[in-house]
Amino acid sequence: MRELNNTDYWIDTHCHLNLPDFLPDQAAVIDRARQANVRRIIVPGIDPESSETAKKMAEAYPAVFFAVGVHPNESADWDDSRLKDLKILATHPKCVAVGEIGLDFYREFCPPPQQLRSLHAQLELAEEIGKPVILHCRQAFEVLWPILQDWHRHHSKNIGVLHAFEESPEAAAEVTAQGFYVGIGGAYTYKKKKQLSEVLKTVSSDKILLETDSPYLTPTPYRGQRNEPMYIPLIAEKVASTRNISTEALSEIVRENTFRLFGNL
Numbered sequence: 614m615r616e617l618n619n620t621d622y623w624i625d626t627h628c629h630l631n632l633p634d635f636l637p638d639q640a641a642v643i644d645r646a647r648q649a650n651v652r653r654i655i656v657p658g659i660d661p662e663s664s665e666t667a668k669k670m671a672e673a674y675p676a677v678f679f680a681v682g683v684h685p686n687e688s689a690d691w692d693d694s695r696l697k698d699l700k701i702l703a704t705h706p707k708c709v710a711v712g713e714i715g716l717d718f719y720r721e722f723c724p725p726p727q728q729l730r731s732l733h734a735q736l737e738l739a740e741e742i743g744k745p746v747i748l749h750c751r752q753a754f755e756v757l758w759p760i761l762q763d764w765h766r767h768h769s770k771n772i773g774v775l776h777a778f779e780e781s782p783e784a785a786a787e788v789t790a791q792g793f794y795v796g797i798g799g800a801y802t803y804k805k806k807k808q809l810s811e812v813l814k815t816v817s818s819d820k821i822l823l824e825t826d827s828p829y830l831t832p833t834p835y836r837g838q839r840n841e842p843m844y845i846p847l848i849a850e851k852v853a854s855t856r857n858i859s860t861e862a863l864s865e866i867v868r869e870n871t872f873r874l875f876g877n878l
């Protein structure tokens with residue numbers, strides 16, 4: 614997939630281009646991203662259907678890679694027979710991870726025991742196929758982190774990213790020390806998120822990934838509108854200035870981080 618001479622590009626490591634929000638204009642969204650030098654987009658699944666859609670998009674667009682998974686909020690009717698379908702999708706050459714999986718005790722669309730069943734089964738799937746995980750964690754860090762530590766201890770190659778990271782700087786230090794990555798997105802441009810700016814200042818640079826989480830979490834000054842991968846440079850500017858490095862330097866760092874976790878895109 615290295616059809617570009619220009620290797621100096623941004624990657625959106627978490628973008629829900631497979632949701633109905635983007636159905637009318639997905640090609641235009643990818644084109645606008647390319648014009649903003651965002652040349653790779655990782656599209657996670659939230660259920661088997663959206664994982665299948667993500668696969669089709671990856672086959673249609675060179676810029677798109679994908680992950681397969683069942684989101685905690687979509688786990689209500691989880692049963693282990695779903696694993697078979699996910700596994701077939703997950704062996705696709707453009708599938709870079711299992712995700713988005715995790716725990717959400719904020720919304721609780723799905724009872725926690727059911728979320729846990731789906732999480733454990735999909736962590737095992739990731740281990741079996743040797744791919745990293747993309748994690749959603751909402752008010753559940755105290756439960757999720759010990760599970761991840763166990764999983765990682767079992768096999769040192771088991772690793773992943775805590776996407777839309779919203780925990781404390783101490784938690785960031787702990788997860789990155791164990792090799793996990795943190796996904797930094799639009800929420801870091803919001804003025805009220807003081808804790809996140811502390812995370813940004815202190816987290817280890819070789820564990821930062823950039824993401825939009827489109828269509829959600831639109832960065833300032835476009836908050837309230839639909840988010841798009843073309844806004845990655847806005848997030849990057851904020852990160853670079855907080856860390857006192859150039860955007861060029863940041864671009865290289867986050868690209869290398871992305872390749873280390875997901876392979877060369």
Ligand SMILES: [Zn+2]
Pocket residue numbers: 627629657713826
């Ligand atoms: Zn997401």
